Amino acid sequence: MTDFVSSPKRVEGINYLDHSPVSVEFENGIITRIERLDKLSDNRNPLYIAPGLVDIQINGYISISFALEGADTTAAGTGKLTVADVKKVTEALWKEGVTTYFPTLTTNSQDLLLRNIAVLTSAKNDPSLLGSVPGFHLEGPYISAVDGYRGAHPKEHVRTPDWKEFLELYDAAEGKILLVTLAPEIDGAFEFIRKCREIGIVVSLGHHNGSAEIIKQAIDNGAELATHLGNGCAGLVNRHSNPIWPQLADSRLMISIIADGFHLPAEILQVFYRAKGSNNIIITSDITSYAGLPAGQYKIKSGETIEKGTDGSLRFSGMEGGLYGSASDLTKGVGHIMKVTGCSLAEAIQMTTTNPARLHNLNDRGKLEPGKRADIILFSMDDFNMKIRKTIVHGKLVYESN
Numbered sequence: 001m002t003d004f005v006s007s008p009k010r011v012e013g014i015n016y017l018d019h020s021p022v023s024v025e026f027e028n029g030i031i032t033r034i035e036r037l038d039k040l041s042d043n044r045n046p047l048y049i050a051p052g053l054v055d056i057q058i059n060g061y062i063s064i065s066f067a068l069e070g071a072d073t074t075a076a077g078t079g080k081l082t083v084a085d086v087k088k089v090t091e092a093l094w095k096e097g098v099t100t101y102f103p104t105l106t107t108n109s110q111d112l113l114l115r116n117i118a119v120l121t122s123a124k125n126d127p128s129l130l131g132s133v134p135g136f137h138l139e140g141p142y143i144s145a146v147d148g149y150r151g152a153h154p155k156e157h158v159r160t161p162d163w164k165e166f167l168e169l170y171d172a173a174e175g176k177i178l179l180v181t182l183a184p185e186i187d188g189a190f191e192f193i194r195k196c197r198e199i200g201i202v203v204s205l206g207h208h209n210g211s212a213e214i215i216k217q218a219i220d221n222g223a224e225l226a227t228h229l230g231n232g233c234a235g236l237v238n239r240h241s242n243p244i245w246p247q248l249a250d251s252r253l254m255i256s257i258i259a260d261g262f263h264l265p266a267e268i269l270q271v272f273y274r275a276k277g278s279n280n281i282i283i284t285s286d287i288t289s290y291a292g293l294p295a296g297q298y299k300i301k302s303g304e305t306i307e308k309g310t311d312g313s314l315r316f317s318g319m320e321g322g323l324y325g326s327a328s329d330l331t332k333g334v335g336h337i338m339k340v341t342g343c344s345l346a347e348a349i350q351m352t353t354t355n356p357a358r359l360h361n362l363n364d365r366g367k368l369e370p371g372k373r374a375d376i377i378l379f380s381m382d383d384f385n386m387k388i389r390k391t392i393v394h395g396k397l398v399y400e401s402n
Contacts, residue, residue, distance in 0.1 A: 007397040011390070012040050013049025013378050015368070017346045024049060026374035029395035033370060045380075047389050050349045051368045052099025052375035053330045054356040056179060056256065056282065057137055057228070059104050060289035061089045066116060067106040068289075068301075081116050086123035090132050092292055094398045096329040097388040099375035100132055100357070100365055102179060104286075107140030107153035110165060117172045124176065130393040131373070134362055135178035138169065139227065142182040142192065143207035148234030149183070151207055152325065161192035170199075177201060178360050181227040183208030184218035197222035202360055204256070205247065207232040212246040219252050224359065228286055229255040229272065230264050248275050254359060256282040258326055259333035262313045266340040273337070278347035282356045283333040288325040290314055300324075335384035345381065 015022045021037040040046055060066050064085045086103070093101055103120050105113055117136065124133040144150055145158040161182065170177050180196055181204045182189055193203045205218055206227025226247040233243060247253055248271075255276055259269060263286075273281065285291070290298065295310045297317060305317040306324045312332060316322040334348045357366025365373045374395040380387045391399040 007392070007395060009395075011049065011376060011378065011392065012037065012042075013047050014040075016048050016050040016349050017368075021046075022049065024368065024374075024376060026376075026392075026395050029374055031368070031370050031372050031374050031376075034368065047378040047380055048345070049368070049376060049378050051353045051366055051372070052377050052391065052393065053097045053334075053352050054100040054362070054366060055093075055098050055285050055330050055352075056102045056356050056360070057104050057139070057284040057286045058089070058093070058098075058101045059106060059287060059325070060291075061287060062092050062292035063289050064089050065289040066103045066120065067108060068112075081119045083119060083123045083126065086120060086133075087126065087128065090123075090129050091398070093329070094132070094391045094393060095388065096331055097377040097379065097386075097391055098132075098330060099377070099391065099393045100134060100362065102135060102137040103133060104137040104139050107143060107157045109157055110168070113138075113141075113169055114172050117169055117177075121173050121176065125174075130396060130398070132393060134360075135176035136173055137179040137181070138177050139181040139206065142180075142186060142189070144183040144186065144209055146209060146234070148236075149207055149209045149232065151232045153207065160186050161188040163192065163195055166192075175199075179204060179225075181206040184210040184223065185214050190217060190221045193218060193221045193223055200361075205243075205253075208243060209234070210243050210246075211241070215243065215246040216250065219250055224252075224254060225282070226253055226255040228258050228263070228284065230268055231258060231286075248272065251280075254280045254282060254355070256284045258286050259283050259337045260285070260312065260326055260328035261332065261336045262323060262328075263326065269337065269340050273341040273343065278343060278350055279355070281351045282359065283330065283337060283348075283351045284356075285328060285330050285333060286326045287329060288314065288327060290325070291327040291329060293327075331379075331386040331388060334386045335381070339384040 010025045012023045021040045023035045025033040140153050141159050142161045179202045196203050203223045204225035204227040295308050297307050307317045312328040314324045314327040338348050354366045376392040378390040389401050
């Protein structure tokens with residue numbers, strides 16, 4: 001892990017909120033003071049300063065998968081998930097400014113889910129991760145089995161909600177499953193939502209074909225979020241009666257979106273932004289184990305070939321528009337949402353820090369203010385390209401670029 005010996009107690013930068021020069025002081029991992037400055041001590045290469053990014057949907061990174069038997073790429077073989085793997089992913093995410101993330105387990109067998117969540121829990125409790133993993137996201141297995149809505153989730157493991165089965169996972173996670181994505185139209189969904197809310201779990205609607213009335217009832221029962229709205233949906237839907245409009249229309253529901261430039265067209269992002277506003281959108285990466293790997297072709301376990309482009313796209317080889325998943329981290333989302341919607345840097349950072357922290361009651365992070373964790377990033381913005389230059393996690397300098 002990173003050597004923290006030379007960690008600073010004070011950093012300066014251009015405040016992402018109002019573009020004023022500020023200094024941020026911290027002690028014992030907590031921000032103690034923020035002071036507005038007349039000018040920075042070193043104005044040669046001024047950097048923006050903001051709270052560390054929060055990503056609630058990380059499926060894997062750099063050949064490591066949290067949800068599969070092992071890695072899903074030829075680069076990493078077929079080994080099982082280990083604590084060392086989770087540490088490796090965490091360090092790699094620090095370099096991209098992500099100081100808090102939810103390892104995400106997708107639809108699979110109960111045995112596999114139990115084993116991997118036990119590994120993730122052991123890693124979460126390791127002090128060297130500096131609290132970067134507060135909990136986990138369970139995306140499935142309680143989703144639609146219908147092609148298109150199911151997405152890449154294996155059909156053989158899709159099932160209806162089983163509270164006893166879920167509690168096995170919840171206990172293995174030491175109560176730290178913070179987010180569950182499910183389909184509201186399946187049998188038992190409403191009761192399951194209510195039970196999750198009773199123990200403080202955020203429920204999100206995803207990979208589903210719920211009608212407007214079903215979506216309303218799910219929200220009435222406590223659902224608070226829509227998972228990667230506009231994706232996890234069939235390619236051909238009724239132009240009026242489909243699951244996108246009612247989720248977009250209900251002001252009680254926040255939405256998460258993948259703003260990588262591939263999953264949603266610019267005009268869709270513009271509509272989502274105008275409908276929900278920056279207070280009710282969470283930008284997530286939904287990255288897979290192919291993120292962080294070089295551009296090129298990779299053979300997956302099904303025998304098919306996928307191609308990672310130099311632009312960061314991830315597609316089935318030879319299929320026009322056939323996305324396999326996401327391979328772009330949150331920095332891409334920050335720049336792209338600004339570019340296509342015209343939102344401010346402050347709003348883009350809010351959608352990747354403050355909003356997810358607020359939804360999940362992570363009250364110690366998500367803002368740059370005294371009393372919060374010293375999870376801090378310093379970065380440059382060049383033509384909507386966000387480049388992380390320094391990452392501080394709980395007061396420790398964990399990454400600094402040359």
